[in-house]
Amino acid sequence: AQSVSQHNHHVILSEAASLELGCNYSYGGTVNLFWYVQYPGQHLQLLLKYFSGDPLVKGIKGFEAEFIKSKFSFNLRKPSVQWSDTAEYFCAVNARNNNDMRFGAGTRLTVKP
């Protein structure tokens, strides 16, 4: 089965700083890739997803992610973070030929005002 690793456990940034969160997966076949966000006390919500086509995908709230197939990576970026982006971010992978979706351990982002 596929697995997902997120490199950063906790990232602390000041407002207006740029953000990049790393995500790598291990699976040799075709995958669907996702980033989810979980605000404190809430459930997971989809930020963006990649199925095929342009490897640079744009999501909600100014987030984007780039799929680099050769590196098995799907890093999340935002040019300028806001205090309201404080949350936990999860990368997830679904292999097309099996049924389950696997999540990374998550990265907690703290944005200081």
Added chain:
Amino acid sequence: NAGVTQTPKFQVLKTGQSMTLQCAQDMNHEYMSWYRQDPGMGLRLIHYSVGAGITDQGEVPNGYNVSRSTTEDFPLRLLSAAPSQTSVYFCASSPRTGLGNTEAFFGQGTRLTVV
């Protein structure tokens, strides 16, 4: 729009007790799943189902049972609760297409404490 509904939101159990976490979705999604969320470990898949009458194990199935008698409902049963099952549980559903599972929609979660 109800989406994915989980009950209860909070539960405290004694070791050895059994209980069922309920999950219902009204989006006619084929795929449903249960995850547990523990600090530093992200979400780990417990069980999943690709349709009524079909279930399968995920990463951490021990101590849990599921059934899927209808498209809408996917209850998770704890047979004999243990302190190691203290966690936050999320139910999710996804529409399946020719591209595999698309976006997962999550319930609000159940915070379970086993004492």
